[in-house]
Amino acid sequence: MPWDEGLVNSLVYEAPDPGTGRSLGYAKAINEALDIALAHDPGVFVLGQGVDDPGAMFGTTRGLQEKYGAARVFDTPLSEEGMMGVCTGAAMNGMRPVYMHNRPDFILLAFNQLVTHASKYHYMDNGQTTVPMVVWAAIGRGWGSGAQHSQSIQGLLLGVPGLKIVMPSTPYDAKGLMLAAIADNNPVLIFEHRWLMKKDGTVPEGFYTVPLGKGIYRRRGSDITIVGASHALEVALQAANKLAADGIESEIIDLRTLKPLDEQIIAESLKKTGKILVVDTGWAMGGVCAEIGCLAAEKWFDYLKSPVRRVGLPDIPTPAGYTLEQFYYPDAEKVAGVIREMVKK
Amino acid sequence: MIRYEYSENGYQGWGAARGRFQDEFLVRLFRDMLRIRLIEEEIERRYHQDQMKTPIHLVIGQEATSVGCCAALRKTDLLYSSHRTHGNYLAKSGDLKAMLCEMHCRINGCVGSRGGSMHLIDKSVGMAGTSAIVAGAIPIAAGSALTAQLQGLDRVSVVFFGDAGTEEGVTSESLNFAALKKLPVIFFCENNFYSVQSPLATRQPPREIYKWAAGYGIASVRVDGANVLAVYEAVREAVKRAREGGGATFIEAPVYRFRAHGGAGDDSHTGYRDTAELKAWEEVCPIETYFRFLADAGLITIAQREHMHAEIMLEVIEAFDYALASPNPEEKDLYAHIYSD
Structure with a gap:
């Protein structure tokens, strides 16, 4: 095993x-x-x-x-x-x-x-x-x-x-x-x-494809747009479901493909919500969070009602030990906190 | 001080070659080498004009390896190369005009001005890929050979690299995999003793490269890289082995670079190698020694050589004129082929 x-x-x-x-x-x-x-x-x-x-x-x-x-x-x-x-x-x-x-x-x-x-x-x-x-x-x-x-x-x-x-x-x-x-x-x-x-x-049987370069909405909402992929999205979904009880409705986009990037779906959602949080399993610095965050500021500044935020890994190597890990990885609680801050503004 | 000596016998003992090969074939090898030499010299002569905005790695002195090897290959066999591509491309029947257009950064260059002199590629003649990273094409040639094996084709893949290529980790990885899978691939090492200006002795312990390669469990031979017939016979045997399912072969061919690593002219005066060493190797020039051999055998006269020379120069000048008259790319050309549909 x-x-x-x-x-x-x-x-x-x-x-x-x-x-x-x-x-x-x-x-x-x-x-x-x-x-x-x-x-x-x-x-x-x-x-x-x-x-x-x-x-x-x-x-x-x-x-x-x-x-x-x-x-x-x-x-x-x-x-x-x-x-x-x-x-x-x-x-x-x-x-x-x-x-x-x-x-x-x-x-x-x-x-x-x-x-x-x-x-x-x-x-x-x-x-x-x-x-x-x-x-x-x-x-x-x-x-x-x-x-x-x-x-x-x-x-x-x-x-x-x-x-x-x-x-x-x-x-x-x-x-x-x-x-x-x-x-x-x-x-x-x-x-x-x-x-x-x-x-x-x-999972359907037989052959089918999911097109590369196309994102999908995993949750609809109008308060904030959250984009990301893979396990980071899983964490964001947990946070969003938790916050729904407080009346905060997050829109969650699963990018599925980071490159080529589905800019259209991000723009569409951001136009509606005016707020964007980018989540990723990797380091926030210089990575997926940084790129999409920059894109939002560069291309869709007029839609933005609050600063772009990102939740990725800190600029630190991953620690091996269990306790240190708990401080290292952002959990649903942390993501929920960021969403709350953003929605309040 | 001569650090690296020529230690072979030239064409001594090759008298029987005339019986083994057709006369026409023997003369063709000479013409092919002379053609590469004359093309290289013309590139070198014009390089200072800055019309060819591309790094060049001349093969002057190393013509026998490309010509001898490619003479043993079919058009459908695939050749992979390093940064020193000119000889490989021309010997594999790459189009001269397309090569010179590429070097002049024209849109009708062999790769549309995306590669320059280090990426002379023409898949229609089996010039299948190059790498400007030392040893970069070696695993790719192994992958090409794996394809032939999986598809049941009797196609052979050959990859050229220098002595420094054997120092990269990926070369060891590729030799191991080729041995493991008995791949139809030929690893052709042109040992010219210098990596840019670093001599072999500062990079490797005193040891013969082909013996090192043999340790991976593949056939490995050393052959006189200044003797086009010796190269041809070694590659022919390796090709036979590959086609018959006998697996990979490593060939070490000691040769000498008559010019600097890159650019025009010799740079021995900078002190990394002795001019006397260059002179000694020029004495065993692969083209001149072969010419004497052919002349002694009565297969070619000086007048015939002069005629051949004039004929080639006509072709070369015409190709340069063609390149210089060719159109430059347009901005839209930048955006093609980023992804394949």
Whole structure:
């Protein structure tokens, strides 16, 4: 059992998507997406450290090697940069690799290939080459994950032209966005959050996609706009539901894709509420919070009735210990406090 | 002081080559090398005019490796390259006009003025990708080879890099993976003993590079990089191995860079290498030694060489004129191909 399995198992979610239909676990939804992609496109292959081990990458790759063979679903050497280059070279020649990582922290080893090669070839060779590849990782948190196993690196990659960045928050989206990412002709990063992995939700059977670059309203309200993705959105939803009892109605936008960014939905909501809070699982400084906050000030200043606020991580490495962690991560209480302050003004 | 000596035998003992290869083929290799040399010299001659606003990494002195290698490849085989691309591109039949347009930053350059001289790419002839980061193309070539293997194609992928390329961690990662999967890839190391101005001895312990590579469990050989026939035969054998499912090959070819790492002219006078060392290598120039070999065998005369020279120069001047007359990109061209649809 992975070291933080007990912790993740203990998380309880209220299904944000209580629609009718089949209910499926988050990891299983991803597993189904990979299964469908492997079955439908012989160019798809899945690789990563331990994709064929008993843990099966949190269950996302379970059974795939048995079904599709060791040539198309394989464990890799511990060579992140090399394997990212292998994926790039394969994608440049018509394959659609899906490169799974346990944690985003390991992708940092492969920045040369990801940032300087995979994202550049299509532009650099004037469109002769496309690089359709998916790089997947699950952000860690808790149980001593600490400074080197909990990093949310989407902010570091946001400014890299040519990349797409996806951060799902429901099993429905995890499957649909994975299938959209695999079908996309560009390098797409998918950052999951470890704490969402045990979430259940409605997941249709068969093939469907959730379009990249389109956000969705998770909650409607007129007092404040909250934008974000992944687990940060989960926390914001908890805060918003709590505040509804006090008559504060938050509008919550799940961006689903950070790059390309759905500016239209943010503008639409902000025009109505005049207040925007940006939440992210990563550092507030220079990241997703900073970028969207700046965008609001730059493009939609006339809509703003109060200063832009952000709730991300402080400019501090993640501490490993349990107590320090409680001070480090913003919880629903903290987000609710910020919302209250903003709405009061 | 000569730090790095030529330690091979030139064409001594290659007398039987005439029987092994067709005469036409032997002469073609000479013409291909001479053509690259003349193109490079013309680029160098004009570089100070600043019409070519691009870094250049000339292959003068290193023509035999590109020509010998590409002669053993099919058009459909894929070649990946480093920053030193000119020889690779031309030997793989890349279009000269498109190359010079690229170097003159014109819209009809081989990559539409997005790459410059370090990114001479033309997928239609199998010049499949380059990297301006040392060793950057090495894992990509491995990925290309993995594709051929997964798709059941008998296509071979080759990647060129220098001695410094073997120092990057990703090269070790790529050799390991290629050995593990028996990939149809050829790692072609042009050991020219210097990384910019840093000599090999300050970067690696005294050890032969091809023996180091053999430690990864792939076939590894050293071949005379100044001898186009030796290079051709080594690559031919590696290609055969790759196509037959025998896996990867590492080839170390000691060669010498007759010019500075980048830009026009030699920079030996700055003191990082002895001019005497350059002179000694110029004595074993891959083009001149091969010419003497062919002439002795009665396959070419000085008059024929002069005719060939004139013919090539006509092509080169015409290509330069074409490039200079070609249109520049427009602002709208900046925005194409950021993402692929």
